[in-house]
Amino acid sequence: MEEKQHIGQLFDRIAGTYDGLNHGLSFSIDRRWRRKTVKLMKPSRHVLDVAIGTADLTIEMLRRGKAEEVTGIDLSDKMMEIGAEKCEERGLQVEFLHGNAQEMEFADNSFDGVTCAFGCRNFSDLDAGLREMYRVLNPGGQVTILEFSYPSNRLVRALYDIYFTRVLPWIGRVVSRDKTAYTYLNKSVKSFCWGETFIQHLHDAGFTDEHFTTLSFGIATIYTAIKW
Template sequence: DLALLLARSLRPATVTGIDLSEGMLEVARRKASADTGAAASGTKMTFLAADCLHLPMPDGTYDIVTAAYGVRNFEHLLRGYREMYRVLRPGGTLCVIELSTPTSPLVKPLYRFYTRHIIPLAGRIVSRDVRAYSYLPESIAAVPQGESMLALMREAGFSATEHHPLTFGVCTIYIARK
């Protein structure tokens, strides 16, 4: 979805979508072929199965690298950031959108109830899998957040790092430059 939004909004020459799952890539290809706005943008869309810790691109390939709701699932987050840094051109931008834990004493209890009870229940109902979506709050809590995430990005080589919490802190946009 992010690749299609980028094609429609920014109209770049190319967009490369990457995922480990060939099934998810097939969904992306179907969506891209049905998205008239992305098709009208003139953007060449490519979807590749690849591991974000070992990207099959040469150094300095991209102007922008994005990751939406996925870095918390990287086996080694610092290695993932180093790999993103490697494939960015000098002056390029990294934009990461990730779920986060709110810090507000008013929002935090509601968030905890929602992520620990409502989301797993909905996941069980939809997928009929007892474990479905119960990993979500665990993975959100385990990933570095805020200044800790920015420190990791800087350790990977990025500069001009910033973060912008959204929706009472349940989501954060991280920006960094090469």
């Protein structure tokens, strides 16, 4: 099976329980992380939310007036269906499109801002995804990325390992009734890059003025960079 189909299907399977598990397993800290991410966004007219999923980041940026218009793309139709319902309930107009972040169908320089929350570590080719974000962004626009990272403090790391390898996959399996999804989450976080290494990938994609801000002892990180 093609990698992109596999990821789309994985998120289709857990879409119904995704929001509840996200907030429950993170003790709602994920909401705070998204709020902080939106704070660090440069106000932009038309924003592309890559891997929009159930639209939590989109809702937050529209609510805070950081974007006037949002287009979201994702490989999982079920995640987007839930996101679309949430936007509709709140009277928010958002365009949801099925698409692969690594080969987007938008023309060059189509958006004033690009965001991606917890999407990048799912890409089979991170560099292709970042190059695409750069390509579709208008010069002067900002990319803002929220992603899990691995804490540097040894004690936090030990607690993190226990939580991510034992507690979280077990609860995820019971609630979502999916054997693999939350084991995948743990594996994808551990094998992904963060901090300066991620900044280097942004730089290689063409971005400048790259910065990162760690959250909650480094469990998550926000990256920002500009296309000049």
